[in-house]
Amino acid sequence: MLLQINDLTKRYVKGKTALNKFNYEFTDGIYGLLGPNGAGKSTLMNIITQNLAPTSGEVLADGKNAAESGREYRKLLGFMPQQQALYPDFTLTRFLYYMAALKGISKKEAAPQIEDLIERVNLSEHSRSKLGGFSGGMRQRALLAQALLGDPKIVILDEPTAGLDPKERIRLRNLIAETAFDKIVIIATHVVPDIEFIAKEVLLLKDGEIVGSGAPTELCGGVSGKVFEVIIEQDRLPELQKNALIANITHEGERLCVRVICDDAPEAEHRAVSPTLEDLYLYHFGEY
Numbered sequence: 001m002l003l004q005i006n007d008l009t010k011r012y013v014k015g016k017t018a019l020n021k022f023n024y025e026f027t028d029g030i031y032g033l034l035g036p037n038g039a040g041k042s043t044l045m046n047i048i049t050q051n052l053a054p055t056s057g058e059v060l061a062d063g064k065n066a067a068e069s070g071r072e073y074r075k076l077l078g079f080m081p082q083q084q085a086l087y088p089d090f091t092l093t094r095f096l097y098y099m100a101a102l103k104g105i106s107k108k109e110a111a112p113q114i115e116d117l118i119e120r121v122n123l124s125e126h127s128r129s130k131l132g133g134f135s136g137g138m139r140q141r142a143l144l145a146q147a148l149l150g151d152p153k154i155v156i157l158d159e160p161t162a163g164l165d166p167k168e169r170i171r172l173r174n175l176i177a178e179t180a181f182d183k184i185v186i187i188a189t190h191v192v193p194d195i196e197f198i199a200k201e202v203l204l205l206k207d208g209e210i211v212g213s214g215a216p217t218e219l220c221g222g223v224s225g226k227v228f229e230v231i232i233e234q235d236r237l238p239e240l241q242k243n244a245l246i247a248n249i250t251h252e253g254e255r256l257c258v259r260v261i262c263d264d265a266p267e268a269e270h271r272a273v274s275p276t277l278e279d280l281y282l283y284h285f286g287e288y
């Protein structure tokens, strides 16, 4: 599958651009769309899934214009939106049959898929429970199952781990990683570990524009030589904060070990360390 995004622009109101001439080519594999609140992640995802019309630009799936293919294109899609209304009185099974019907999948076709998906997202014991009684993690897994109905080739997940505890977060991340063999999976998040180890490529989005993209290790190279660990007395911290972005602080006896990101090596005693994607995120989105 090839998903091409050409010059996609969205202006909700005059003067403010939520997405600005976004261009990218997606092939099978997992992509992480990283950016702070308001970066334009949901805007991009809502346009790709045709829940929102772009101001200009186009989306092509295997070379075919998505706007022209309409239904054919939407059949390729699985979507887990950021704001989801669940039906509290539906059981999980009923919810999935309902979603399958909306996607135009017959009951007969849906039955084995639903059984398989419920098992994959580890909800077999709850298939006849009402969604209203589901915990946050169970809800997100139910919504992932819904997104995977019909074996979509383009799966769009908008902050799938929002509100989950670390255990559920890891569980959902593994589930996503397992399902991604022959698909384009795009995950929007502001939580770096959600995508750090599973994404083939990461796109950093800021104010509607890509400020960096590539394989995670490649991207980290962008801040190599800019990440340091500094050992300082506690009272020197404010001074350091003025000149560098603080990634992490740990206590070492009376002193502090501070991980900083800055263009020039700090004056205090320091050692260079290899950058992580989180460092890169801070470098682009953090503030001095």
Ligand SMILES: Nc1ncnc2c1ncn2[C@@H]1O[C@H](COP(=O)(O)OP(=O)(O)OP(=O)(O)O)[C@@H](O)[C@H]1O
Pocket: 012, 013, 017, 018, 035, 036, 037, 038, 039, 040, 041, 042, 043, 044, 082, 190
């Ligand atoms: N319906 C709307 N009407 C007007 N402006 C909007 C609308 N939806 C989004 N915006 C604006 O577009 C920009 C991008 O918003 P978007 O929701 O795409 O960001 P996001 O990266 O998904 O953020 P978050 O991490 O908070 O979900 C923001 O400035 C937002 O205020």
Ligand SMILES: [Mg+2]
Pocket: 041, 042, 043, 082, 158
């Ligand atoms: Mg969003």
